[in-house]
Amino acid sequence: MALTACRRLGYDGTMSLYYVQKLLYQLNRDPLVRKRFESDKRALLDEYELNVEERAAIEAGDVGLLYVMGVNGQILMHYAALLGQPWDVYIAAMRDGVRKHGPVRAGLYSMLKDRR
């Protein structure tokens, strides 16, 4: 699917959250997608409507920023496991993400109250 100019420029971020989650969902469950992620990441990411921030977060494995963007935590937890992140590192990454980027911006988790 083609990227629109506005998405390339990073506008309209919440609308492409769906595709961030779809990519991670497919990565988590499909060994062939995982293989492409390792061998030809650029071409794989080109197939999803991602804005600049989303693409950079996925390329960097930035779990904290992906959490703040609103990626469902269950998808993100499997992704962190796939990245080989130890449990404490994964939890700390989400906390750091909130500290650095502010509260969760979209989705179900934006409705949760901070209980700590």
Added chain:
Amino acid sequence: MSLVFAGVCSHAPGITGRAARADARVRDTFYAKLGELRERLEAAKPDALIVVAAEHFANFFMNNMPAYCMGMADSYEGPIEDEEWLAIKRNRVPGNADLSRRLIQALLSDIDVAYAEEWKFDHGIMVPLHFLTPRYDLPVIPVNVNCQGPPLTPLKRAYEFGRVLRRACDAQPERIALVGTGGISHWPATPDSGTINEAWDREFLARFLANDAKALTSYTDEETLRDAGQGGFEIRTFLTVAGATEGATGELLFYAPIPIFAVGCTVATMAVKQGRGRPASHKIV
């Protein structure tokens, strides 16, 4: 024959994946009670086990999310997660496509259940199976109730789904066991992972064990999100078991918050009354 066994248990990935980090005494008691649940399950001599789970985007995504789905394959595989992370080896799990097909056909008289001939199990099913059918020698029929991606099925529908699932089971010649797995209060996969609202859990369990349909279905999702976290939405799986055992009560084998497992760990059974000649209900809620 009919439904011959019903129970519930927790499924959090930490139960196996972070076992070494839990208080050994509490953990081992929990494991022993899961072992007791397995013994009771085996004593019922089931031909198949229906696991009502709340899967976590292993098979279903927001492009086409069923509120209810039943597997219809002769085998499944899992876990999808990294084997070391979950501390469960990838396995092929037997199914029973023929029994699934008959159950689905029966369910469709009352509820628009989806079916899936391909299904990869995540921790939501693999952790219970690790304890309940560790040799993977009992055919499993997976059922998913969407508890992760709102809009979600109303609680009354989850209870009603259990009622119609019971009727579907009772119409089959096989001996069928049912295990629900989810919740209770927890904030999994968030920075608040490890938070558990024990008071809320115990109140919920009192309603569940009494099989108080009115009280069980009285929570609003806003209240659940506030008091029990987004993981609390998984009470739908317990409600389905309660619906399938309507009129019977339960026995709590174990409950204790284990924060490193990120959940109040729960093991319980529900009595299964046989031969009640339950009339078919066509009440759609």
